[in-house]
Amino acid sequence: MKMISPRAWFRGWSLRTKFVLAITLLVAFVLLANGVVLSLEGSHRLREAIESRDRAFSTLAVTPICSGFVLYHDSGFLKFREILFRTVALNEDLLAVRVYDTSGRMLFDSRTVDLGRRDALDARGGAISHSAFLRALRSLDPTAWRTGDRRQHPLLIVVQPYIEAWGRHHLSAEFVYGYGSLRAGIHGIAWQLFWLSLGSLVLGGLFALLLARQSLAPLDRLAAGARALATGDLDHRIRLDTGDEFEVLADAFDRMAERLSHSIEGLEASNRALQEMDHRKNDLLANVGHELRTPLTAIRGYAEALSEGMLGSLTETQIKTFAAIERNAERLLAMIERMFRFAKLQQGDLRPHFQPFDLIDAAHQALAIVQLSVNDGPRLEEELGESLPPVWGDPDLIVQVLENLLTNALKFTPPEGRVMLRLLQTGEEVTVVVEDTGIGIAASERAKIFERYYQVDSSTRRKYSGMGLGLAIVFEILASHGRAVVVDSKEGQGTTFRFSLPLANAAGDAAVGVGT
Amino acid sequence: MKQTRLLIVDDEVDLLDMLRVVLDSNGFDVVTASSGMQALVLAAENPPDVILLDVMMGEMDGWEVLRLLKLDENTQEIPVIILSARTETHDKIRGLQEGAADYITKPFSVKELIERVGRLVEGGGG
DSSP: OOOOOHHHHTTTOOHHHHHHHHHHHHHHHHHHHHHHHHHHHHHHHHHHHHHHHHHHHHHHHHHHHHHHHHHHTTTOHHHHHHHHHHHHTTOTTEEEEEEEETTSOEEEEGGGSOOSSOOOGGGGTTTSOHHHHHHHHHOSSOEEEEEEETTTEEEEEEEEEEEOTTSOEEEEEEEEEEOHHHHHHHHHHHHHHHHHHHHHHHHHHHHHHHHHHHHHHHHHHHHHHHHHHHTTOTTOOOOOOOSSHHHHHHHHHHHHHHHHHHHHHHHHHHHHHHHHHHHHHHHHHHHHHHHHHHHHHHHHHHHHHHHTTTTSOOOHHHHHHHHHHHHHHHHHHHHHHHHHHHHHHHHTOOOOOOEEEOHHHHHHHHHHHHHTTOSSSSEEEEEOOSOOOOEEEOHHHHHHHHHHHHHHHHHTSOTTSEEEEEEEEETTEEEEEEEEOSSOOOGGGTTTTTSTTOOSOHHHHHHSOSOSOHHHHHHHHHHHTTOOOEEEEETTTEEEEEEEEEBHHHHHHHTTTTOO | OOOEEEEEEOSOHHHHHHHHHHHHHTTEEEEEESSHHHHHHHHHHSOOSEEEEESOOSSSOHHHHHHHHHHSTTTTTSOEEEEESOOOHHHHHHHHHTTOSEEEESSOOHHHHHHHHHHHHHHHHO
């Protein structure tokens, strides 16, 4: 059996509903208690009042009835009946009248005439003993009993002596009263109480609703404020002026939002400053690259001319020395070239000039550049195919991508390993695959290798020289082509870089928007 | 055999010196100019066989010099090789469109330069 905990009952009820319910319940309880007290108290008083009225009525009614009985019972019964009816009509609760003499003999019973009242004559039953009744008949004072079935048919029995003008007492009358008017009275009170309670309840409910709306409205604004803050609207302020706890809460909230927006502003400012600095750094790189290039060209030119013997014959050692100078100048230039290119890429200056070109040509160019630096390193293999349809992209940039990927692969592959460049036509694209049997890249490093200046770990920096720009340039160039590089690697077994370019005839229309 | 006369224009004096020394020793008659204006004057005075022209120069850049050379009927026939640090294809294309005979990007190999100049002179002479 599924148990429902009390907490679960109220789940999903709004605070407002609970508030209204609580106040309404409170009002209902107060009214109920009030009603119970009032009706108990009211019925008691009413009963007293009715009984005292009935006793008084008995005192007044005994004389006309008994004297009428004496004068007219035997001779003019109709006259007696008229007196009886007139008297009885004055009290709606009077059910029966009987006349006794003081010896206890019943001389008249209204049961013999039809009073049109409820028959309750037997109700006296055994509640009153015969001797007590006889004593009452003989007494000069009236006697009263509450009798009958208390709950269903309560009765008031009054025995009233008839004392004649000259003081003789030989007749007494028994009056039997029901509590019909009490019942009606209580009924009236109950209805009054009911309507009053209902009115109060409705009024209380409305008041509770009003109060709930009034006092919980700030909560809605607090919630709205919290939502605004959660969705990042830091300028939203709640600004409550209720003077209660809500205001305290809202103030705290506003202060928090204020501080948050301040710190975010600070962050944004420093972020802007950083971007600015980055931009300036790229500017600097570009300028430095340019400034370095000219003197290096001079150095390299001299070294080349010297080592080639253009400026006169040299010794073997001198030739080697100048060749070394030339080689190093070339390396420096290549490095600057890369930095310069990357700085431009970062600034978005280097926009691809899309055109159809032959990827096999580009691959040959890249291989020619890379082969210069492969001496006794890993084997460089190629599988370029006979011919491919032209692809769509910037040939200069793609040569750079291939060069960087190959250089990278060679750098991280041991001399006995191999690096393979492959071109595959797949549908409307040509896929370029650079595969090596190198040291591989750990899964955790894979996302970072395209960050600039990133080296897989600082210890490799010694072993594998370089600036960490090569793959970043690859990433940037391919991004400018709307392409991505897929890296697949097993540590210790090798790495595969893969990217694709669309065929020129397929991309021609689609790439119009991408072009310069 | 008449020496090939070269006019080299670059505002980088060191590079200019290197080119003069190297090309001179390779049998060229080298004249240098360190500004566009000077280059135009020298070219007009004594038209060289080939002009090596740097693009990025201070006051008057290589493009301007090239345009003025091509406007003057005395100099418009002289083949011009653009020397530029700009490696982008569209720069090369622009150079060729403006009437340059060749476009060599810096850093270049002097051997390559000599080769290209030689080819240009042969082509022009033949």
